[in-house]
Amino acid sequence: MIVSTFGFAGTTGSPSFVRVELRFERGILFRISGFSSQAAKASHARIRSALISCGQRWPGKAITVNLAPAELSRTSTSFDLPIVLAILASRGVITPTALTHIASAGELGLDGSIRPWQTSIFENPLSLTSQLSDSNKIKTLISPPLNGYSEPRYPHETFTHLSNLIAYLKSSSSQTLSNSIFLPKTSSKSTIPIQNEITFDNIQGEETAKRMAIISAAGSHDLIMLGPPGSGKTVLAKCIHSLLPDLSQKSHSECTSIHAAAGHLFNPNSKRPPWQAPHSSTNLNGLIGSWSNLKSRGVIPGAWSLAHNGVLFLDEFAEFSRGTLEACRAPLESHTISLVRAAGSSELPASALLIAALNPCPCGRGTGRSKSCSCQEGEIKRYLRKISGPVADRIAIHLELGHENTDHSYTHISSNSIPWKEARKTVARVRKWYLEHPGDDRFLQGPQITSKAADLLRSCRKVLKLSHRGLHHVRSVALTSALVDKSPAIEVEHLAEAGTSRLFDRKTWLR
Numbered sequence: 137m138i139v140s141t142f143g144f145a146g147t148t149g150s151p152s153f154v155r156v157e158l159r160f161e162r163g164i165l166f167r168i169s170g171f172s173s174q175a176a177k178a179s180h181a182r183i184r185s186a187l188i189s190c191g192q193r194w195p196g197k198a199i200t201v202n203l204a205p206a207e208l209s210r211t212s213t214s215f216d217l218p219i220v221l222a223i224l225a226s227r228g229v230i231t232p233t234a235l236t237h238i239a240s241a242g243e244l245g246l247d248g249s250i251r252p253w254q255t256s257i258f259e260n261p262l263s264l265t266s267q268l269s270d271s272n273k274i275k276t277l278i279s280p281p282l283n284g285y286s287e288p289r290y291p292h293e294t295f296t297h298l299s300n301l302i303a304y305l306k307s308s309s310s311q312t313l314s315n316s317i318f319l320p321k322t323s324s325k326s327t328i329p330i331q332n333e334i335t336f337d338n339i340q341g342e343e344t345a346k347r348m349a350i351i352s353a354a355g356s357h358d359l360i361m362l363g364p365p366g367s368g369k370t371v372l373a374k375c376i377h378s379l380l381p382d383l384s385q386k387s388h389s390e391c392t393s394i395h396a397a398a399g400h401l402f403n404p405n406s407k408r409p410p411w412q413a414p415h416s417s418t419n420l421n422g423l424i425g426s427w428s429n430l431k432s433r434g435v436i437p438g439a440w441s442l443a444h445n446g447v448l449f450l451d452e453f454a455e456f457s458r459g460t461l462e463a464c465r466a467p468l469e470s471h472t473i474s475l476v477r478a479a480g481s482s483e484l485p486a487s488a489l490l491i492a493a494l495n496p497c498p499c500g501r502g503t504g505r506s507k508s509c510s511c512q513e514g515e516i517k518r519y520l521r522k523i524s525g526p527v528a529d530r531i532a533i534h535l536e537l538g539h540e541n542t543d544h545s546y547t548h549i550s551s552n553s554i555p556w557k558e559a560r561k562t563v564a565r566v567r568k569w570y571l572e573h574p575g576d577d578r579f580l581q582g583p584q585i586t587s588k589a590a591d592l593l594r595s596c597r598k599v600l601k602l603s604h605r606g607l608h609h610v611r612s613v614a615l616t617s618a619l620v621d622k623s624p625a626i627e628v629e630h631l632a633e634a635g636t637s638r639l640f641d642r643k644t645w646l647r
């Protein structure tokens with residue numbers, strides 16, 4: 137019996153469907169027409185091991201695979217999937233008729249995993265669609281997660297393991313499969329738990345911190361906070377995430393592509409921005425990303441890119457390794473990550489809002505002035521110096537928690553509580569303004585700085601010994617503060633708020 141199904145050929149430009157025919161014969165040979173014996177051997181090894189890993193028996197027969205039309209490129213490893221499906225159909229594990237409506241592509245791992253692939257087949261949906269209507273046969277596309285940063289605009293089924301795929305094909309009747317064309321399949325599975333919304337109601341007092349959370353979310357200003365355990369650092373970070381508006385279609389697609397490159401699915405049913413909170417033991421590759429050892433996989437995004445368009449929360453910031461901390465400089469500055477290796481470089485999007493948190497001292501109980509703290513001044517200095525000047529300088533807002541009603545309470549907002557709904561609306565309004573006013577022109581188009589505020593900015597620069605970058609942060613945060621207040625101008629209080637949020641510049645004991 138000859139079983140046939142479809143695969144794809146051509147990895148860029150316009151992909152074409154390839155008919156994959158398979159037949160069992162007497163003997164033990166495994167042949168793929170047009171493939172070199174070496175490529176066929178490698179394919180045979182992968183398919184055999186993957187099948188055995190999924191609890192399937194390897195047929196004790198010779199297998200001949202024919203790919204048509206003959207002139208298409210045959211160097212691809214993406215025929216593993218159609219071949220293995222044809223083998224399963226020949227053995228009666230799945231219905232052969234179901235396969236005639238399926239086009240699949242993907243490389244198998246020895247353990248049965250279906251490897252993500254770097255291909256732009258789905259980037260050209262028009263060419264694929266026209267072929268579909270021509271052939272009028274293929275109803276379902278099956279692929280591994282796309283390993284690229286392109287938007288998967290073409291509805292298709294995605295699987296990461298052969299055993300899932302077999303289960304899916306067994307449970308779907310050929311009727312279902314033939315009707316699934318152009319129906320984007322949504323999944324309830326998500327790699328990101330849909331968290332219950334954390335709001336300001338979860339924080340007692342700390343009006344300064346709440347105000348800065350709104351400013352951070354509204355202006356996409358990275359934030360670092362210092363506070364003893366239990367002072368609400370994590371809750372505040374979650375509030376900032378909850379304040380962010382839902383993802384646009386474009387942002388959602390970007391997140392989907394990045395998560396696909398990491399080998400998992402970005403929740404198609406949720407519009408909430410991503411939230412990543414890697415542990416402080418996470419290494420450089422885990423945070424920034426890395427090149428895969430496998431040629432076909434390319435780059436693997438780190439937590440920073442996975443948090444693109446959302447929040448990256450780094451708790452116990454001082455506990456991250458020095459190298460990892462220093463690597464934060466580039467994404468903080470450019471919102472992209474460049475991964476370089478001998479064979480070339482790759483750029484990953486990394487426009488995440490960084491929220492970093494750390495204890496005020498190694499024991500966590502105080503800043504050295506607190507009676508309960510047992511740390512020596514030298515220890516505290518060493519601990520805080522783990523956050524280098526260049527890294528702290530790149531973070532716009534520095535905040536101290538657990539110091540209400542002290543000299544660190546610098547907000548001009550004295551209201552007891554900021555209504556949550558109001559806060560979300562404000563953030564959405566200001567973010568919209570920023571989208572409409574990109575680049576540094578916003579300083580000319582937005583609220584203008586008053587002469588008194590300008591004086592304060594100058595003295596701020598002197599007193600805090602602000603760097604050029606630090607000064608830019610103060611101006612930006614003051615602008616957001618004015619926008620949040622719907623103020624027609626940047627007043628002294630907006631500037632004071634921005635200036636006093638340069639904690640690491642103020643901490644003279646850090647110098």
Ligand SMILES: [Zn+2]
Pocket residue numbers: 497498499500501502503504509510511
């Ligand atoms: Zn201490």
